[in-house]
Structure formats: C-alpha cells, structure tokens
Amino acid sequence: MKWTTNNYQLKHSNTALKTIVSLFAVFTLMSCVTTEEFTAANDVNSMDNNLTTLLIDASAKNDTGEKKQIAFLAALAHESGDAMASSGSSKVALAYYRIAAVAYWRDDISSNDNKLLDVIDSTKVLCDALKVEGKAPDRDCFVVQITLLLEVIEDKFGAIANIDQSDFTDGNIADVRNLIDELGYQANSNNAKSQGFFVTFVETIKTNAAFLKNHPTMKTYIVETLLKTTKQYKRSMSEIAAYYRKTNNDEEMTSLNATHPIFVQYGNRPEETQDKRIEKMIEEWLTAE
C-alpha cells in the first residue's frame, strides 16, 4: 500500500494505520530531507494568490497594466515549471504550468500564444507519465488542457463581435460565417475545413464526462462555460441562418445545417426557451459514455 494520490480512498479505521500515519510525520522530520519542493510549493501558493489578484483587477479596470504583470507571472511560472520538471518534481511543475497556462491565456498578448502551446506540450508529457501511475493531479492536468481552447473561443467570438452586425450583407455575413465555421464546423466526411474549436471543446468535455461527474467545482465551471459559449454560438448561428432565409439562399442554408450539427441538434430540441434547450444539451454531453 503506497501513500500516493491514487490510494487516498483508504479508510483509516484501525490502529495500524494510525500508527503508520504518526510514523510518517515522525520520520519525515528525522530524515532532514531537502526543503526545495517545500519552498517551491509555497512559491506556487504565492503565485496563485498574485494571479488571482491580478485577474480580478484586470477584469475590474480593463487596462493593460495588469496584463503586463500577468504576462510576467506567466513567464516566471513557465520557467519555474521547466526547472521543477527537470529536477523530477512533476506535480510541483504541473502546478507552475497551470499558473503559466492561465496567465498566458489571460495576458492577451498574442505573441505569447506559442508559449502557451509549449506549456500544454510539457504538461501533456508530465500528465501522461503520472496517469500511468495514477498520480496525475486532476485539476492541474485538466485546466492546462482547456486553456488554449478557451482562449481561441474567446478570440473568435471577439472577432465576430467586431464585424458590423446592424445590417448584414453578403460580404459581412460571409466573414461571420467563416469565423463561426472555425468554431462550430463539423462534418462526418469530406471535411472542407478543420473541426471547429467550440466543437473540439465540447468533444473534450464529453471525453472527460466521467471525470467531471466526480469533480463538482470543475463541473460547475465547465457547465457555466458551456452555457455561455453555446448561447453565444447559437446567437451568431441564428443570425446567419436568418440572413440565408431572408435572401432565400437554400444552398448555404443546406451547407450550414450539414456542417453545424450542434446547431441542428439545438433546433430539434422540444424545450420552449433557448437556455432550457442548451442546458439539456449540456446535460447530455456530460452524461456521454
């Protein structure tokens, strides 16, 4: 029996285990082991606190001062994560990578996107290795995995919002369509385009449905994110579809329906409000086998 994260469900209902746990505290001190990881863990706590403050400040003030500090924090965490990974402290490295990933996502500096990709790659290597032993930290591995998708989804919806939508024309509706395809495109065969990022996000969630079922705080976060993104996706899709109907563009309408199954799925639902329909869809995604 190892004292590892995958064995945490141990029930300590006998004196033998009580003794063991007491002993581990005892011998930890007696061995006078290195405190490098201990110091790094304190550093992780401190960085997390700083990042939280910066994120909240940045959100409230909406200026660039905090963004620069977030970018600096991202670089620092990235570097520390690499150092801990090199010294074999995978879990601490992953905590640093998680901070770096969230910070790179929220620094809004596009030239840092490739660094986020580096972090995701490094995280994947460590998480895959730890998963074999059943030791991969649930939250940190999952969060890093979704940060890039969240950033891209934000970017694409932001780009759609920048197009003048007060009076659609063939020209600007095509621009919206291209962007919405980058989010929701999905075809069974003869794919003309890559699968959309929003679809990838939904697929990622479906793949992790069992994990999320047992992780209440992460699940709540994901449900909220899906609600917001699906609603935003539906808004844009409705406007494009309305324009095609108005202009009697059956060809594009058919193409739209064929390549955006999530929107079709939404349209076929019986619920009376969009939120109810979306909630039901999310419920189904999160119960996917």
Place this chain on the structure above:
Amino acid sequence: MDILLVSAGIKAMLRAAQTGIDLSVERKIDNAIFLPTIRLPQSTPLQQVSDFLNEAENIPLRSQAPFTMGWYQPSLSWTYTDADNSQACIAKMLELQSADSLIDSPTEQKNMLIGGRMIEQWRNDNQPPTAWSRMALTLVDIGVEFIAAYPSVMGVDSKGEKLVVAFADELGSLIPNDIEDMGKRHDFENRVLSLFVRSSLSVLAENTKVIIDDEQVAAIVSGVIKPIVVQMENSDIGEVIQYRELITSLIGPSSEAIMRLVANKAEDYIGDNFIDDKALSAVTKAFLNAATETVQSKNIAAVFSKQGLSALLVAGLDVAIKQPEVFFDESNNIDNTAAMQALLSNVASSLSAGVNDTLDKKLSTALAINVINAVGQNASILFKLDASKPWDKLAAGLIQDFSAELSTSLVDGSRIDLFNSEQKQRLTNLILTQISQSPSMLSIHDQTALKVLRGTIAIIQRDNNFMLSNEDWLAFTELLSNAAINDFERLFNKTMSLAGEQEALLTAMLVPLVQRIEQFNSDSAALAWQADTVIHLFTSTVEGLKGNISGLLDKPNIINELLDDLLLKTANDPDQWGSDAIKEYLTLSVKTAITKGVIS
C-alpha cells in the same frame, strides 16, 4: 503488538521521509485556485431582444407585436427584420425591462462581477484522507517551518524533533478509530494541535536548556487539547462559531504560557517531571464551562475580558501542574472541576455586580489570579487545617474582600489611586504572597490578609504630600506583610486607644507618624525628612513594635514626643545631624521609647 502492524510500521518508516515532504507539498499545490471565466462579447441590442423573448415569462410576447415579425420558432430566435421594427422591438423590450429592473440584476451581470470560480484539485473519488493526513502533515509543516527559522532547534536528533515526534505519537488519542466520529471538530482539532506544537517549539527556541518530554506532551494532549476539542462535539452551529472564537482568543495567547509552565516544571522539580493530565483536564474543563456561562446577564469571558480569562486559565493550570491534588486526587475521590467552575462564576458574579466602578477589569482579574495562586498553591494544607473551609470558598471570599477594600480605597485623587495599574496589582500580590507563606493565616485567622491590606492602605492614604514614592510604599507594604507573618496578632489585631478611638496597634502608631512628618516638612526648613529617613523611622518603629511595648502602652504619644525632641535637637545643632546620624539615633531611641517609655 501485531506483527503486521510492526512490519507496516517499518515499511512506513522506510518511505516516510520522502512521502512526508511529498504529501506536505501536495497539500499546498492542492489548494483550491481561482479560475477565471471565459470572456465573451456583450450581446448586441438585437441579440438582447432574442434573449429577452427566451425568458420563460416572456414567451407570450413572441406572438405579439412588435416581436412576432422577427421571431423564428425553430431556433427560438428573434432576428433583424427592418430598421423600424427592430427599433420598436428594442424600445418595447427596454420599457418592459425597466419595470423589473429594480427587482434583480441580470444573471449575466452577476457572473461578470464574480469573474471566475474556485476550483479544487481532486475529484471526489480521488480525495486524500483528511483527518489523519492533515494532522500529520500539520506536524510536518510546522517542523519544516522551524527547520528554516531555527535550525538549532529542529536539527537531526534535536529537542525540537523529539517534541514533534512526541506530539505525533499522541495523535492516536485525538483521532477516533472511526474518523466519521470526528464530526464538527475535524479542522478545529488540527488548529488547536498546531497551536500547541508551535508554542512548544517557540518555548524551546527561546531557551535551548528547556526540556519538554514525552510524558509532558502526553499530559498536555489529554489534559488540555482533548477537553478543548471534545467540548465542541454536542454544540449546534451557532454555539460552534462562538466556541471557536472563544478558543481562539482564550487558548491562542495562553498556549505559549502553558507550555512554558510545563517546561518550568522540569527545571524546578528535578527528578519529578510528572504532570497530572487529569488535574490539567479538570482546570481546562472548568474554564471552558465557565467561559461560556453567563452570570447576571454577562458572559464570564466578558466580565474578565478574554485576555483576563486567558491569564486566569494559565494561573489555574500553574496550580494544577504544581499541586495537582488540588483539582484531582483519585485516592481521595477529589474532582474539583465543579469547584473551580463555581469559583470563576462566583468571582464573575461579584465583579459584574459592580461593587464600585473604580476597580477596573485588569485589576480585578489580576487580583483573582493572585488569590488563585496564593490559595491554590496551599490548598492541600488549607484543607488539612480546616476541612470546613474548602479552598474555592476561601479564594472566593478573599477575592470578594480584597475587591471591596480596593474599591473603597480607590476613590478619585486618593493616594492609592495614584498608583499605576501594575503597582496596584503588586500591592495586593505582595500581601497575598507573604501571608500565604504561612498558610494557616489564610485559613485559621479569618480576614488576616484583609486586615493587613486594610492597615497598609490606611497608612499609605495619609501621605497627601508624596512623602514617599509609590515604589517606596510598595517596599513598606512588603515590610508590613513580612512583619504580619510573625506578629499579626499584635500589629494588626491588638488595639490601643489613641485620641479616644480604638485602633490596631500598627495603624495607631504609624498614621500619626505620617501626619507628624508631613507637618514637620511643611513647617520646618531645619529638618526636611527625606524618604530614606522616613523609611528608617517606619522600619525602626515596626521592629520596635515586635518587641517589648510596655513603654509605649504607658505613654502612647512617646514616639511623637521623640520626634519633637529630635526636631529641637536638629534645630539647635544642625551640624551634628546628618541623615546617617538621624538614622543611628532613631534605631536606638525608637526602640528605647517603645520599650521603656522614655526618650534617650
């Protein structure tokens, strides 16, 4: 011990070193973190119309003008039709929304304000074990902290390391076999434990000669920590909140003082480090019960103030460490938990009754502490001297009498009132400490200590012109308390008639002396009585009163006559009378005057 247990223990030992740090680190990196929510563009006014018509209460509006024109049922969307209709729809929506705007803010706005969520590290089926690992990790954490701050305390094979090991060995007595039984005390127990571990290590850090051994740690865990955490088990949530607050302010500041008492026990009683956990437990329980009790519509913690109650707890535990049989004696079937609680309640009652507002909380509490110390340390002897006067009743009576006497004396502008708070505390403590050196005086002679206090104060109060400093008067108080040990009966109980009034001998002698000297100092430039000379006069007089006083009884004014004579002599021949000469003269002549009734 089961062989499997031994082998499991050995395996744990072999890997515990790294595992301990691993788990400690994991706990830190497992803290819940803030994850920001995705930022999406705010909806356009036209999209807001669509969202508006998707609210359940607005469904009927979809088929009504002006909304019906742009409504598309399959996708539950309202989309742009033409400029006029769009404007009409936006206007209507705003009109309808404004009626509801004061009711609640839209969910979207609320979410924007929050901006993120706290996310835990582990999924439910992958959670670390809580109580055991957390408490063990707490010990590891504190140990590692001290390694960094005090390497000499926490090095390999050090006292600090052994101390943490001793606490680790006691975890078994704090955590029930079935962890579910821990209930509400889950985190609380961890906090209280860590408080005492830190305090113990701090005591070691400040004095490396100190020893706190395994038995003493065991006594603290079962005698103090366990009663504190068990007390919370049956409380409802409101009481739990109050209790946690009380413990934070009561035990927080006390824990270091308590561990210092434990350490001192080893230093003071070489060869006898035994600390009775049952006596500690009796005191702790009594305090916890009393602290939550209410007397005369005031909570006891409020009567003494939390700091005061904390100091009282330390005083009680001091007695429990030095004289455990006062609180718990199995062979004599004594468990004085209730008596201690009653003592606190009684004292709190009399204090909250507000005999006099001149007695502040700090002084009241200090008085109670001094009495508990004086009476508690002698409780066994007192019980043997007079079994009808239990120590708790005796202590309550003393506190009450002293409080009343001080209250009366501390009127505005009185000489005693000009003592600072610490000096007032020392005044009472000097008397109690000296008198308790002869325990029989606390018990057999009723109000012995009170009469000494009353007599001392009566003399000090006459010093209207600051003849002596506060510190000089405290030295004088010590002189009188010492004299009372052997000559209480004569000095404080025997009376003599002076100016038609019966007074205790001591006050009958010294009060007029104080007045006389003050008069000298104001009338005569020839002989100004300095503090040193005055103290010498008092000392000579008190010493004289301890001996043959037949001369004084024949001539009650003899000392005053002596002073008049001295004044005359110094006026006639000032060169001869330096302070040393005066003191030399007083030493001989005061004794002769008291013994023979003549001036030499």
